[in-house]
Amino acid sequence: MAxxxxxxxxxxxxxVDAALxxxxxxxxxxxxxxxxxxxxxxxxxxxxxxxxxxxxLIAEAAMxxxxxxxxxxxxxxxxxxxxxxxxxxxxxxxxLAFARKHPGHYxxxxxxxxxxxxxxxxxxxxxxxxxxxxxxxxxxxxxIPPEKRPPASMFSAHIWALSHGVVxxxxxxxxxxTAPFPPEELLETGIGVYLRGLGLIEPDQ
Amino acid sequence: MAxxxxxxxxxxxxxVDAALxxxxxxxxxxxxxxxxxxxxxxxxxxxxxxxxxxxxLIAEAAMxxxxxxxxxxxxxxxxxxxxxxxxxxxxxxxxLAFARKHPGHYxxxxxxxxxxxxxxxxxxxxxxxxxxxxxxxxxxxxxIPPEKRPPASMFSAHIWALSHGVVxxxxxxxxxxTAPFPPEELLETGIGVYLRGLGLIEPDQ
DNA sequence: TGTACATCAGTGAACGCGCGTTCACTGATGTAC
DNA sequence: TGTACATCAGTGAACGCGCGTTCACTGATGTAC
Numbered sequence: 001m002a003x004x005x006x007x008x009x010x011x012x013x014x015x016v017d018a019a020l021x022x023x024x025x026x027x028x029x030x031x032x033x034x035x036x037x038x039x040x041x042x043x044x045x046x047x048x049x050x051x052x053x054x055x056x057l058i059a060e061a062a063m064x065x066x067x068x069x070x071x072x073x074x075x076x077x078x079x080x081x082x083x084x085x086x087x088x089x090x091x092x093x094x095x096l097a098f099a100r101k102h103p104g105h106y107x108x109x110x111x112x113x114x115x116x117x118x119x120x121x122x123x124x125x126x127x128x129x130x131x132x133x134x135x136x137x138x139x140x141x142x143x144i145p146p147e148k149r150p151p152a153s154m155f156s157a158h159i160w161a162l163s164h165g166v167v168x169x170x171x172x173x174x175x176x177x178t179a180p181f182p183p184e185e186l187l188e189t190g191i192g193v194y195l196r197g198l199g200l201i202e203p204d205q
Numbered sequence: 206m207a208x209x210x211x212x213x214x215x216x217x218x219x220x221v222d223a224a225l226x227x228x229x230x231x232x233x234x235x236x237x238x239x240x241x242x243x244x245x246x247x248x249x250x251x252x253x254x255x256x257x258x259x260x261x262l263i264a265e266a267a268m269x270x271x272x273x274x275x276x277x278x279x280x281x282x283x284x285x286x287x288x289x290x291x292x293x294x295x296x297x298x299x300x301l302a303f304a305r306k307h308p309g310h311y312x313x314x315x316x317x318x319x320x321x322x323x324x325x326x327x328x329x330x331x332x333x334x335x336x337x338x339x340x341x342x343x344x345x346x347x348x349i350p351p352e353k354r355p356p357a358s359m360f361s362a363h364i365w366a367l368s369h370g371v372v373x374x375x376x377x378x379x380x381x382x383t384a385p386f387p388p389e390e391l392l393e394t395g396i397g398v399y400l401r402g403l404g405l406i407e408p409d410q
Numbered sequence: 411t412g413t414a415c416a417t418c419a420g421t422g423a424a425c426g427c428g429c430g431t432t433c434a435c436t437g438a439t440g441t442a443c
Numbered sequence: 444t445g446t447a448c449a450t451c452a453g454t455g456a457a458c459g460c461g462c463g464t465t466c467a468c469t470g471a472t473g474t475a476c
Contacts, residue, residue, distance in 0.1 A: 046453045414450095
């Protein structure tokens with residue numbers, strides 16, 4: 001699309017895309033500003049027309065990630081309505097799907113070491129994403145008798161942790177780790193057992 | 206103990222300790238060979254008397270971590286015997302305790318990017334550690350009627366993932382993330398709900 | 411006990427490298443008249 | 444339509460830096476006689 005030449009046309013986004021590719025390939029450490037510039041066909045110095053520096057570029061990648069992530073979670077939640085259970089399970093699946101489909105974003109968001117409080121904008125996006133899962137958990141907890149109902153934020157945290165653990169341990173081509181099961185199955189069955197433990201689905205499957 | 210002077214006395218271990226401290230403070234990226242040498246009071250070149258290079262030093266730290274980890278898990282498992290349930294829960298708690306007590310080791314093992322297949326020795330240690338949790342899961346699964354018994358390796362993977370997720374998301378002073386609950390409580394309750402889901406503990410707590 | 415000598419842990423200077431960042435510049439683009 | 448000019452995206456050379464690694468060396472330690 002860009003007219004190729006002295007002026008790039010859409011360098012800002014091209015740099016973000018390059019960063020995402022590099023992060024996907026080599027992790028947050030392997031990414032360098034110079035290499036991203038090179039991959040976008042541009043001098044390292046050109047990056048400074050669009051970003052304050054290396055960190056700022058990663059932060060932009062993370063922000064775009066949070067944006068997609070929040071949308072995806074939101075969409076999954078709505079697609080499961082009006083069933084609280086279906087909505088909840090859908091957000092769990094969406095989490096994993098996002099991690100698989102956007103590994104660069106996922107790493108930029110959760111493993112690059114950039115703080116979510118770096119900018120108010122980033123913090124807001126992150127909160128929005130998290131709140132979808134919490135709302136789903138909250139809806140669902142209405143089906144549990146109040147006296148044995150755990151706080152919704154707690155079991156939202158459980159699911160978040162389980163999902164993140166599955167991603168980190170089994171959904172990456174981790175060096176030398178053999179995944180015993182497909183991550184999707186692992187997460188699905190894990191959430192299933194967990195919800196049964198809460199009395200939200202039938203004891204016998 | 207060491208006589209301090211031209212000869213260090215126990216430089217090899219001092220370097221590993223320095224590496225662990227640096228990793229704890231700044232993550233696997235922040236660690237540099239030069240800085241570790243400096244912290245041990247020695248020239249960077251001296252490192253090469255004891256290690257092949259930077260990677261080799263991290264690998265040694267990870268190996269020592271796996272050794273402690275396997276011991277700790279083993280001990281927890283045995284301390285819970287003869288109750289399969291107690292043994293299982295103890296290993297879960299031991300996982301988290303290890304991550305908290307030995308953050309440098311934990312990061313070297315799981316977040317430094319070094320492959321577990323780097324050396325046969327490292328692979329063996331890692332397998333040993335994992336096998337403790339699998340054995341505990343296997344013992345426990347004997348209490349589930351065979352026809353609705355999930356593979357032990359599966360629910361061992363669930364617990365591993367949940368534990369790892371709790372560590373990564375809530376037991377680190379993650380930049381800007383507020384932990385809603387103490388990680389210990391989060392893991393304990395999470396495992397509790399999960400085991401209830403498997404029918405291994407009473408539906409009502 | 412004392413001396414000669416081998417061993418080897420650590421030194422310090424040097425290297426090449428790629429990094430992030432800066433700077434004055436240049437040349438393409440778009441707009442005013 | 445054509446020319447003059449302002450704008451600004453990207454250049455390319457340069458910087459200082461700390462890195463991992465190498466090398467010939469030195470000086471402490473331990474052992475043989």
